[in-house]
Amino acid sequence: MKIDRLIGILSVLLQEEKTTAPELAEKFEVSRRTINRDIEDLGKAGIPIRTMQGTGGGICIMDGYRIDRTLLTSKDMQMILAGLRSLDSVSGSRYYSRLMEKLQTGSSEFVSGRDSMLIDLSSWYKGSLAPKIEMIQDAIENRRLLAFRYYAPSGESARTVEPYYVVFKWAGWYVWAWCRKRRDFRLFKLNRMDQVSVSDTTFVCREAPMPDLSNERIFPGGIRVKVLFDSEVKWRLVEEFGPRCFTETDDGRLLFCADYTDMENLIAWLLTFGEKAEVLEPAEARERIFHTAEAMRKIYREPVQRSRERNQ
Secondary structure, three states: OHHHHHHHHHHHHHHOOOEOHHHHHHHHOOOHHHHHHHHHHHHHOOOOEEEEOOOOOEEEEOOOOOOOHHHOOHHHHHHHHHHHHHHHOOOOOOHHHHHHHHHHOOOOOOOOOOOOOOOOOOOOOHHHHHHHHHHHHHHHHHOEEEEEEEEEOOEEEEEEEEEEEEEEEOOEEEEEEEEOOOOEEEEEEHHHEEEEEEEEEEOOOOOOOOOOOOHHHHOOOOEEEEEEEOHHHHHHHHHHHOOOOEEEOOOOOEEEEEEEOOHHHHHHHHHOOHHHEEEEEOHHHHHHHHHHHHHHHHHHOOOHHHHHHHHO
8 A cells, every 4th residue: 555655664764875776666666757756756755865867876865864753652552553553464575564664773772562462354254355455555555447257136237447545444345446347436346256357458547535434325224224132142143233222121032123125135134143032123124034944844855866857
């Protein structure tokens, strides 16, 4: 990501007397043009960077400039490193680990104490997730179109998008992009994307708004839900909705009340509780669960062998 690379470039310039654009491009695995833009951005941010052309030239920070580390406490540095470690858990390269090494160089007396926060963002899908994130970051950095096959509840389709942000939210990874098919900004879940490729075609950046990821925007509600749960599943309700999402009834069951957004997701969620849940409202959900249970009863009514023979 650009901000991480800028920190890395600044770290190199603070540690080395002089470097060159080709050396930085190779170190951070980007083009010389990208490095030149980064150097310009650092200059705009107030870092006094000096560039010298010709034999013996290069890039350096003007004499007398330094970053006062006392602006950061040991706890501040621990949090920075924790954040970098979390990004490293889904990285397809050694970029973040190299950046951590640079920040820790000569800082043993500054970074004290044991790590108190360990974050792994990769979940179960690191093998497939890290390459996707790296590919999408490359597309964003170089302003290239991204193509993929997308699997949604409404069906699957081929999409071509202009990517702007990689987003981690609701325990999942997404890309915020302008969809050329829908002619609008959309949030695509990475685990639903397949056959992802970066096009050679570039795009002109739009005035891309920051994605509104508030619960009110993404989950506006509209479906009033009342369910009676067995006390055995209290731990799940607490984990997913908090300890104040239900009240205990006289018979020991838990009356759960909430607003839900999507009927399909509601049905799927309720079915995971099996006989431990009884839907009171809405009537549509109760009816659909009844018909689903009837259909499942027909499937499982006969032995597996007989079912196989009947379908051969």
